[in-house]
Amino acid sequence: MSVRPQEVVQASNSKETSPVVTTAARKKITIQSLRQLAHAKTPIAMLTAYDFPTGRACEAYGVDVTLVGDSLAQVCLGYDSTTRLTMDEMTHHTRAVSRGSTIPLLVADMPFGSYHASAEDAVRNAVRLVSEGHAEAVKMEGGEEIAGTVRRLTGMGIPVMAHVGLLPQRHTSLSGYKVQGRTAASAQGVLHSALALQDAGAFSIVLEAIPHRLGTYITSKLAIPTIGIGAGPGCSGQVLVWSDVMSTWAGHKAKFVRRFADVQAESERGVRGYISAVREGTFPDPKREGYEMDIAEWELLLKMEGDEGWSGPSAM
């Protein structure tokens, strides 16, 4: 049925020295190989996934980093904000993605509220995403105020991807989803946050919705890879939400979104085609989509039921 992860790993067991990822031969993506990609100026491709098939697709088609983003709340679970997402939901979906994922680095978002109340809370919840969810790293939104938490988690061996710029979990206090770093003072704030988070041990950092010049500038000032979403081509890599890439998200389209496929149109074609065939009686076709029964057994059944000569419902 499906390609087993083991077979993919064996196929990639070549002696290549370059960490460059191809579909033919791929090695496990690690924090070290991401750093090598960034230093070689080979852009890193990160994409979100929310369940087993999307995790499998990221793996099979060559994504470097698979993110179980808390956009899960909106694009999969139908909540109006990422702040509704619970640890139970994030853990459940991360575990599903992990079943289809071995090669990409698997990162899970820390849900809103799961890392703010105390360092103990952050540790417990991050550990849960790793041990129960099978995530390899966690992502957290915030600046200097979460540096202590980042230090605590990295210190105990849980890799942290930081996230600065537009912080969707704070859309209420920020009065909406707004581009950040447009003034010199705001840009300096984003840069200093990024530096503080790198200093606290973050292995990579998402830059969301900031001017592209600032994305390039921050990337040049950091030793760790930057992953941009609406932060320009000068970042070490890019990330987008699966449902935006596939055109399956019917809600708001941010300026940074590019739709690379129209899965929505294909879904409509499939659903409408199925309904029409059912209503027209052309599905199922008993020859192609049905099962046969030995005629002697059939005659015997009719005899057992005292229904010899039965020739279908119209004869009743």
Ligand SMILES: Nc1nc(=O)c2c([nH]1)NC[C@@H]1CN(c3ccc(C(=O)N[C@@H](CCC(=O)O)C(=O)O)cc3)CN21
């Ligand atoms: N489908 C989807 N894609 C995402 O990228 C995404 C989610 N959902 N949900 C969680 C967060 C929310 N995100 C968002 C949401 C809206 C904007 C947005 O509308 N930005 C304005 C900026 C306007 C301005 O300040 O000038 C835009 O028009 O791009 C950006 C990021 C990113 N994340």
Ligand SMILES: CC(C)C(=O)C(=O)O
């Ligand atoms: C858009 C990415 C960076 C994210 O945080 C999410 O998917 O929630």
